[in-house]
Each structure stands twice: as C-alpha cells, then as structure tokens.
Amino acid sequence: MKKTLLYCLFILIGLRVTAQQTFPVNGVADIKPNKFALIDACIYIDAHTRLAKASLLIDGGKIVSISEKASIPAGYVVINCLNKIIYPGFIDAYTSYGLSDTKNEGNAEDPIFISNKDGAYHWNEAVRSEYNAITNFSVKHSDPDVFRSQGFTVVNTLKKDGIFRGTSALVSLGSERDNLLIISANAASALSFRKGSSKQDYPSSLMGSIALIRQSYYDAKWLKENKGKVEFNQSLQAINDQKSNIKIFEVTDVHDIFRAQKIADEFNINYIFKGAGNEYQRIPELKKINPIIIIGLNFPKIYDVEDYFDAGNISLTELKNWELAPSNPAALAQANIKFLLSTSDLKKPSEFLNNLRKAVKYGLSEESALSALTETPAVVFGVNDQVGSLKKGMRANFIICSGNIFKEESATILSTWIDGKSYAINLANENDIRGTYQVTNGTIGTKEITIKGKLTDLVATGIKADSTDLSIKLNYFENQVSMIYDPSIDSASIGKFRLNASFVGNQMIGSGTGSDGKQFNWSANKTKTFQEPIVANEPIQKEKELKLGPVYYPFTAYGTTNILQAEKMIIKNATIWTNESPAVLTETDVLINNGKIVQIGKNIQALDAKVIDASGKYLTSGIIDEHSHIAITRGVNEGTQSNTAEVRIGDALDPDDINIYRQLAGGVTTSQLLHGSANPIGGQSAIIKLRWGKIAEELKFEGASPFIKFALGENVKQSNWGDRQQTRFPQTRMGVEQVYIDAFTRAKEYESEKLNYAKLSASAKTVSPRFDLELETMLEILNKKRFISCHSYVQSEINMLMHVADSFNFKVNTFTHILEGYKVADKMKAHGANASTFSDWWAYKFEVMDAIPYNAAILTKVGVNTAINSDDAEMARRLNQEAAKAIKYGALTETEAWKLVTLNPAKMLHIDHRVGSIKVGKDADVVLWNTNPLTIYAKPEKTIIDGVIYFDSERDLELRKQIAKEKERLIQKMLDQKKLGMPSQKATIKEKKLYHCDDMENEMSN
C-alpha cells in the first residue's frame, strides 16, 4: 500500500517536472514557460508511423501536439527542423547509470561459509535482493552525455552484482536533481547466475547458483507462509515484495536462457533476459519459449590473422561468431522474438550507434531497431503512456537527427530532448555550409573552395593555379569559418593564407592575410551544393561483407547446418555382438526404424530403408560411460560444503562441447555426467545420450532413474588441497562417515516433521516445515527414488558406506572408481552394489597404491555387476580398449569384457531396458566397427543413437573439409576487412576447462 502511494507520488512529480518541487531555490525563482515548436521536421511518432513534414509542440516537458498543419500558436519558441528527422528518445533497458561501481576483491584465501554482512539478511551474500537502485542512485556517479549522445533519454539502472540483485529504477537522463529524474522507483528486479562481489565460497559453480536461486524462492515462500513465526530476513522478504516485478535475468550464453527458463517454469514466474549476443545460434529452440531478450550490440573485432600459425589458434566458433554476431538482432527480429537493445555490453557506449547501423546493415529493419529502442522497452516497463512514442501528453523525449540515424553513416544526432529540455549533441552545424564556392573577389591563391565531409567533421579543399588540389584547414562555428593554407607548399597547417568569413545566404564574405601580412577582403559564391560521395566499390564491398556463412548445430566445428534426423535403415551382414543369447551372430542384419531396433535376422528386406553394408564389420550396442564429466559448463564441483545434494549437473549441461562429438567417434552413446568428488555428498547426476547438435534438455536420457554422486577418501577430506584447506569438516574418514549419518538422520527427521505436519488439523498447522532441496534429495535416496554412485578407493571406506546404507535400509547402487573393490568384492556382492572402475589407473595418489588392473576381472568373477568407466574426456574415446584390458589382466572372455562398457553400465544405471544390448525393441543405439571392437585396431565407422547417425566416418571427412574451407573463407574475409581499417584483436588460444573428479574452480565471480 505504502509502496503504491510512493509510486503514484513519483509519477505525479514526473508530470509536473518544472512546476513544483520540495527543495529550496537559491536565488530568484526562474520558472520558464519552456514552450517550443519544432517545425517542418520529418517525425517518427513511433516505430511504425512516419510523418514526412510535421510540427511538434511541447510545453512544460510534455508533448502538446504533433500535426502536419503549419500554424503555430503564439508563445512558442520556433525551431526550424527542415530536412531533419525526429525520433522518439531511446530507452536503454540495462545500465548501471548513476550507481557507483562495486569493487570486486576476489575470493578470500580461507574458506568463508556464512555471510559476514551486518543485518538480518540472507545467509549468502550473493543474494542481494534487498538492494534498491533508487536508494543509491545519483546522477553524479555517471555522465549522462555518453548516453544522450547515442540518442538515449531514459535508462533502466541496476546494480550488476550478485545472483539476486534487487530492484532497478527507470530514470530520465536529464540533468535535473535526482529526485526529478525518477520515472519508476521499482522498475524491475534483476538476477544472474554470477555471485559477483560475494566472497563466500558458495556457490562456486553454475549449478550451485541455480540451486541457490531455487532454494531462495522456496525459502521466500516459507517466510511468507509463516510470517512473524520464523526468522526475519530482509533479503527473502524483498523477494516476496518483488513478486509482481518484471524480472530481468542476465545470462552469459544462449544456453543460459534455457537454464533460467527452467527455473521460471518451476516457480511460475516470467523472466525477461539480458542476452549474451549469441542468441542467433539457437533460434529454433528459443522460438519455442518465445522469450523477451535485451541484447547488447557488442560485436567481436577482427582477429589478427596475418600470422598463419597464430591464426590457427582461433576456433571456427570464434571466427563464425565474428561474422554472425552483427546479424543477431536481425535473426531475432526475423523469428519474431521480442527484443530490446542496450549499450551494456559495449566497452564504450559511444560505439552504440555505429554498431546499431551495423546491425541494420546485417538485416535488422529500421522499424524493428526503433521499436527495440522505444516502444518495446516502454511496454515492458509499463511506461508506454509516458515514453516510447511521441503523442500528446507524453514526455517530450526525442532526438533530432541530421538524417536517417539507422542507415546513414553521416547522419548525426544534433540534439537530444529530455522532458522538453534540449541537450545539444552536435552543436555547430545546424546550417549545412557544404558545397563548392567560386571565389568572386580577392586573390587568395585558390579559385574555388569546396567544403565537404560530415556535418560534424568538415573538411575543405581548394584548387591551385596549376589545377591541383589544395588542402585547407578549416574551422567552423556560429556561422563563421576560418581557414589556413599555403598554395606554394600545400601544407595545411602552416599556411601563408589565413582567412575568415561569414555566411550570408549562398555567399562567403570575409577578410584575410596572405604572406605579406596585408589584410584583404574576399568573397565567394556557392555554385554547387554538397552531395554525398559515391564510393565506387561500396555495393560490392557491402555484398561481400554480407555474404554470411550458415549457423551450425551445434555452433562449433563438426556441427551441421541441419539438425540430424532419424533414419530407417538395415545394417546388413554384420557380425553382431548382441550381449544377449546367443552372444555373437554372424552375417546378420538389423533393421532400425523410428529410433528402435525392430528386427534382427538374416536377409531382412525393407524397401524404404537405407542399406548399410556391414560385411566383415562388427555391430555392437553403444558404449555407456558410467563416469564422465564432459559437456558440463562452469564447474563440475560445488565443493564448497560437505553436502551439496541440492545441486544438479543437469542444470549445467554444455551441449556444444566438442568432446561429445569426439566420444561419438569412439563409440560412446550414453554417459552419466557426475558431479565431482570434492565433497562427501556431491550433486545430482545427469544421464545423457550424446545427441550432438541438440540443446541441453534434449540430451537427457528420458525417464532415467535419478542418481547422485557421493565421494569418499582423499578428495573429500581435502588431503591434497594445500595447507589452507583444513577447516571444512570432515578431514578424516571417520568424519566422512559422520557426515553421512548426520545427513540421513536429518533427512529422516525432516520426513517425519513433514508427515506430522500433514496430519495436523488446519487450525493446528502453525509453522510449516521449510522445504529443503538438500534434505529432499537425501530423502529420495532413503526412499529408493534416487541412487548413489560413490567415488571410492580403499576397502575401509567402501565397507563403511555399505554399513551406513544398511543401517538406513537402502543400498549403495554403485561404487565408482572402487579401485580396492577386489578386496571387498564378496561384501559388495552381498550388499548388492555395482562396481564401475578404471582398467589400469593407479599411483596418482596414496589411496590408489593398492589399485590393480585385475580389479574388474575379480569383481566380475565374484559376481558383482562391473563396468569400466573413463572419468576422462580422452579415455572415453577408447573405452573399448580399456575393456579389452580385462582380457589381458584377468582373462575375461570377449563377451564378458565387452559388457563392461555396455550392458553392465546400462544395468547399474537402470537403463538396460532401453540400451546395453542389441535386442528387438531396444533403442537403436548401436556402433558399427571396422573390426573386432576389443582390438587396438578397432575404429567406429558409424555411431547411431535413436536411429540417428550422429557419427559417420565418411561424413566426418567431409566435415573436416568443410571446417577448413569455412575457416579459410572467414580468414580471407577478415583480411579484406582489415584492409578497410577495421580495428582488430590478437589471436590467442582459448583455454577450455576439461573436468575430472577433483577439479575445483571458482569462475562464477565477476
């Protein structure tokens, strides 16, 4: 209630900008009528309506009328705008205007678990929802001219710090007192995935940020339901107070939009997005969620590609992004995705108009561009009755331009009007003095003077006695020109002649001195008006520049221009390793249709099926990697707390990771992507199929059982993390056990608390139990709805976890790594655990000194369902070889060895009803090999998932050629553009993180 009042008050003040104010005046009251008539202008009332010649009347900061009639009432200051264009003032939806900078002091050396901030706020400093831009805004912190010079009249301003960032304010870019500039004090709420200046450890990963957002929403709800009965928390209160706000979610990649949208769907809220500028890479998928996106116009610079070797360091993705990024706004417009434009990604906002023109050149229509800068933001912020178009009663916010600001390089903004006040941008040249003048009087060393160039940047030349060009240095201000030149040496700066003149009609009249120092009079008549020079090869240049390469799915090397589709096919005459009975079929066909294996037998006929000759080749089911960390972005570990059961690897999938393709080429079709092993209870796993080209959600194995990563031993007790990391509990294997017992005990108590509460009568229901994502996950384990894959090495700890599980009446589904599994194989069998191990890794830390390569064979022989996994992006490319090592070390049969990387992991992941063998009705996830897959000489020729050929060794060779060709084309294009003087950047190699279990990193801070 209070808030709405306040809001109304601000609007009222807004309406009476110059009339009444609360603060005292120093001096006499200087109240101006501020009535202006801008006549004979070409006026864009809004993005869609253009009046060729009209007058705009403003009074007291408001628009009185726009009319095509000529009569102007008395009392108005008349401003002639002939040949000028008036556009509604631009709105920048994403700035930090008027807010002081945040200092980011980086992470503390010692871990910080709980916020050190004074006051009753959220436990995590990255949740800053209580922040209000309005309480910190002051025009003195920023320079409004920077924005005005680019046509902006209103900005949304917010603090770009933290995950929940509090509220923004919509402010006018005038130079009034702060109080008079506020259009909306609570314009929007802001969020991001980045923790910003918070020095707390948590969250250290993208998935941690997502979990924090989700838990905060749940906590806010809990606080609301139990108001006054539970803790006081200003941050959570603020989330509740901002419920009806517009919410702007800043992302750093197009895939982040899908991640944030998932949160929005869960909590039934709407986000609009501050995009990253690479939205064009996923238009079809974006179209499905139909977002509103604020986009910056920061286009990559050319790379220095002159050096052949250094140029090789730039990836195809970077090269293509350089070419296509300027087409991002056009791509969104063509797909009818609503977007707003902002200066926010630019190093210098003064680059905005240039980049805007570039976007227009790359296909963005003027109408879309103007709309994105005016009415779309006005509608989004709910202020389209005040700004965003030029109509009676609205704020007099507009720009006067010398020409078409979206298209003409030479067009400039002459003045930006905000609340009826003019802020001059390019003052001098309201008169166009350009043209050719014949000297009619005086001997001045040249017979004519030509003035040309941009209105803001005039240049002059003359003609010498010998008919050659003479350069003249010229200054123009307030209808007066001064010139200096020397016809004898043609040096513009140290001239014999110094001339001044004024413009009278079409004449220049003035005086000057020559080398003799005597003053003379001179005059010249304009004989030709200025015309924009026509650059001879401009259309050709433009056509060359605008010849754009296609978007690849995914947007990386080995992407394809079309998303790959399932095919009906017969694989003929293969030697088939079925993993069923019989284990080997020779010269047999397999028919695949609709993504499934539909028939296995001899001489299968199907007229409409593609036939793949597999004579002499081997067909197997696809390799399943139980332990992988590929295709994960921004952190594989949320290792900041002992228990992070709330985080989900599935929230941080990177579907564009080249390792997906590389592993397809090694025959992998399904992978379990695990959280790292930095803490006893890590995050939830994601089981994916390697569907190259799809987006993250489409990679997920539909209907797969949920899993979670646990970890034991040196990593979780931080043995190898350095001397500073000795404060987080646990530091011993004894402590690790207690973490589990504690977590499961809490979960049980949580469950009974919830059950008891549910049983209470409505009146007895006082304080509801807090919904806790971490405990919910633990509960799923206890209730056998989520399954553990536990990183483990030595027998003592393996034994321990089985005991913990037994005491809580559940089973440890899988021990992964499990290098000493062979020592407790009998116990594992009795418990019912699966084993997923390395073939022969050891000696990399103390706890793996008793690892032996016979492990998989012993476990298998004892009767434990055993798999061999990779935990490594490289090794996953040849898991067939790793399986073969179980023949060498432990003499398993070929069939037994092969199951280690196919059927056995399928069983332990509970997906063997779908994959893991070649059987009618199962998914068509198969690999065609050139020879026996267990030999070192084996190579996949085709890797098929759901009947889609995702890897084909022949297509691969074509793609290599395509990559080379496309790179060369782009490099040549860069060289061409560099010749035209485009600025460039160094070619460097981008280090990309490859994850293993124990990789800790903190890349979420700004």
Added chain:
Amino acid sequence: MKKSILIFALSIVNYAYAQQKENIIFSGATIHIGNGELIENGTIQIKNGIIVAIDNAQSTNAIIDPTAIVINAKGKHIYPGLIAPYSRLGLEEVEAVRATLDYREVGELNPNVRALISYNTDSKLIPTVRSNGVLTAMTVPEGGIVTGSSSLMKLAGWNWEDAVYKADVGIHLNWPTMRIYSASWAPSVEDQKSNTEKSYTELRNLFNQARAFNQTRPKVKNLKFAAMQDLFSGKKKLFIAADYSKDIIAAVNFSKEFGITPIIVGARDAHLVLNFLKENNIAIILENAHSLPSREDDDIDLPYKKASILYNAGIPYCMAINGSWQQRNLPFEAGTTAAYGVPREMALRSVTLSAAEILGVADNLGSLTKGKDATLLISTGDLLDMKSSSVERAWIQGSEIKLKNSQNELNEKYLKKYGIDQ
C-alpha cells in the same frame, strides 16, 4: 610386519635379476626385429648378454649349440625390449604425495642436476611397467626451463649404478612458449610476450656463457656451465620440449645458433612444420598418442594419426608417454599409431629401434640384431594390442627378469581368498 613383507616381495623381484647371463636358443617364434622387419618361424640365440645368432630357418638346425637351453617358442612372438624414451620412472612414486616426488628441482636453469641420482630402483611402479614389455626407460627431470640431465635406465637393478644403461644422455629444456592464450586466469597478452622474451634472453645468456666457459675452463668452476660441456661437442644431446608450431621452429633455430641439432619432445604441432623438421633433420619424441587434439577444430583423430604423418613425411620419431606408471601403456600407444596408418612393424620400431637411434644407443639396443644386447621378451600375442598382449618371459642383457609385480601378487592373493584361483 607389513613393511617387511613388502621388502621381501621386492627383493624376490630383484634377486631374479642377479642371475647368470643365459645361453638360450629360442626356436620357432615370430621374431619382430624392431627395425620394421619380421621373421616368421625364426630362431635366435642369446649368450653372454648379447644376441649371437638370428636366423629364419625352418628348424633349430641352423643354430646349433649343445650348451644352450632351447626354448620352443612356436606360435609365440619375440620382441626386443621396448624403450620408453621419456619418463619419470624412479623419480616419482605417488603423484600426489610430495615426499615421493624427485623430478623437479628449484630454479629455472638446472643443467647440472642428474636424474639418475634420484632414480629409485625399488619403485613399486617399475615391475608393472616391465611386465608389459618396457625393459629400458629414460628417466628425465622436469620443471623450470633447463630441467637437468636424463639417463637411460635398465628396468631392473640393485641400485642406480648397476641399473644405468647410459648416464647423462642429454640435457632437457622446456621451451618457453610463444603461444599466447587467453583465459580468466591468464596474464595479459603483453605480459605473456615479455615473459617469453625474457626467458629467451636468459637462455641465450646461459648457452653463450656455457660455451665460452667450456672453451677456457676458468679457475672458478661453474657447475651449470660445466654440465653443458658435452652439449657443444655433440656427446650429450639436447632435448627440447616444444609443442606449438612456432616454438618448435624457435627451439631448433636457437639450437642451431650453438651448433646443436636438438631432439624435439612433445611436438604436438609437428604436422604443421613438416618441411622445416625435414630440412633441419630433426628427430621427434612424440608424446601421448592417447590424448585429445590441442584445438577444438582439429581432426578428431589427430593425436592418433600424428605418428603416421611423421612416418609418411620421413621424419624420424619415437613414441613416448608422459609420466611414470603410465609407461606400461607405451606398447598400446604404438598400437594406436598402427591402427591409424603406421605399418605394424614400423609402429613397433617407434618404441624400439627408433627410440634407441634417437637416444644414441642403437649400436647395442633397440632391435634383435646379432651383436646387440640380449634385451628381449616373449609374448603369446601381439604386444601392441592389449587384447592379446601377454609377456611371458623377458631378459635384459641376457639375464632373465621376473615379471611378477605387487599387482599380480595382490591379484593372486584375492583370487585365492574368493576361491576362484583356477
């Protein structure tokens, strides 16, 4: 108690090595010479630690020596012992435990430190490596720019003195890279450039001073310069680790300034500078066929097929793996190069004779050739393919070595525990 068992176990292994140099005739085997050739059903005799005869006759008649033990190796394969040309064997036991690490000395320029001094003959890792056929290995100091002197070791011995095959084979240099990278943790482009430039100045200074020092031998001895003496005469080799194309070129050109022909280690970008390598007669120690391509856009099988690119270009190379315990997979890395274009016997050469040539010990090691060391092994299957590789017996300089290691002992122990030791 536990400890004494361990020591006992180790001593069994090593005791085996002190046996007499044996006189053996192996008959009927497929003999993989190591030079690219293959003898089906051949015969080979070793005596006094060297190979005294080798023949491809159909029976043992060709070589007759009643004093020799005859081993019928029909259907089996005889290979020269593999050579790991670049390893941390003996210098590292547990990667994460600092107390067990002996390969990185303090400082940037340490030509005087010698790997063999740290070499631990009793490392538990070594027996697991030789079980797969690697019988000789270079042990190399790492860290800093000039890392020290490497030595070639026999993978059996009582101590480093009798285990050494060739001491101080060469000096190792990590080439400061010209490759500019960008990442959130990366120094600025300018800083990266100037750091590299500084390193080059230091290196030039070191080499110039060392050369001058060794011409006159001043009274005040400089250990670092003295250690470099043989580099300039060519007696010691210069190994330079360089991966980036420009680094490879710079490293070679730098060496040429001092009259040295270096061996390039790593050489991930070798395929980009083939002509340069060829013109300058550069040999390569190619590391890690089992690795990911350096660049996202690279051919996905580039590391697998790089050996064949060098092979087809006629550039001498041998295969290596970085690290210690990993050396047992050296045969399979060579196997991968065979799957990706190198003829099989030439892939074997890349871990035998080619390595011996590059390390300068081919006169006595690296192939099954009359007069060379009797360092060889019998395998029941293809040594380069894990599916069939099984090393039955092995000899180093004519003495049989035990192939048991702590790992197969644990295997047997637990098979027994579960009653599945049949």
